[in-house]
Amino acid sequence: MSGAAVDAASGAPRRGEPRPKAAATNQQLRQQAVDRMIEAAIALIAVKGAAGLTLVDVGRAAGYSHTLPNYYFKSKNELLRQAYGRSVGAFRRRSGAWRRQALRAPVRDDALFSTMLAYVHGGCADPAGARAVNLIAAEAVTSLPGLLPEVRLQNERMLALLQDRIEAGACGTGAAEAPASIEALLVLAALRGLVSQHLLGVPAADVDAAVRMLHGFIEGGPAGGRSAA
Numbered sequence: 001m002s003g004a005a006v007d008a009a010s011g012a013p014r015r016g017e018p019r020p021k022a023a024a025t026n027q028q029l030r031q032q033a034v035d036r037m038i039e040a041a042i043a044l045i046a047v048k049g050a051a052g053l054t055l056v057d058v059g060r061a062a063g064y065s066h067t068l069p070n071y072y073f074k075s076k077n078e079l080l081r082q083a084y085g086r087s088v089g090a091f092r093r094r095s096g097a098w099r100r101q102a103l104r105a106p107v108r109d110d111a112l113f114s115t116m117l118a119y120v121h122g123g124c125a126d127p128a129g130a131r132a133v134n135l136i137a138a139e140a141v142t143s144l145p146g147l148l149p150e151v152r153l154q155n156e157r158m159l160a161l162l163q164d165r166i167e168a169g170a171c172g173t174g175a176a177e178a179p180a181s182i183e184a185l186l187v188l189a190a191l192r193g194l195v196s197q198h199l200l201g202v203p204a205a206d207v208d209a210a211v212r213m214l215h216g217f218i219e220g221g222p223a224g225g226r227s228a229a
Helices: 002-008 026-048 054-061 066-073 075-104 113-124 129-143 147-169 172-177 180-199 204-228
Strands: none
Touching: 026 054, 026 066, 026 075, 026 113, 026 129, 054 066, 054 075, 066 075, 075 113, 075 129, 075 147, 113 129, 113 147, 113 172, 129 147, 129 180, 147 180, 180 204
């Protein structure tokens, strides 16, 4: 029997030939199922909110048994926590990618200004994800208090980033009149409102103009805001 025949009979690849890919492990299959259910949850939350979501709905929407979400997540609160974290993480990656791309273009290299624009564009690029994040955050304050720790953590991180940007570029009368922490609070509230306006149908160009004006107010007070627009 030739060597080639032996190889064929044994099922082993001949010398120099690539080995076939190993079958997905149980861990990989588990992660795929978890990912599909989280994405299904995000899509459902964007349509019907978080409070009305059920694990049964998620299992069916993901194409699995209606009992599988309960097996993997154990509770609705844990599924919502992971869905919120997934949406926030995706938003940050989109915003970061937009900011890096924008800084390569011939636009002014201002850390606060580019961060503000990146926030808006990151939110507007994924309407379903933005709606899911906003709905979970809103319902955490009302009907889903178990999610408050996670929502507060993400909120504090964004406020800290904006405060850092404001302090790094502090100049003009606007920066001198108010603490950076207060300015960061106002900026974040305004940016969230702009994303919501975009979801309601306000053109992206108007949102960008609003960001420029808001940045002008922070940089130099009302006069700066009018000139920036």
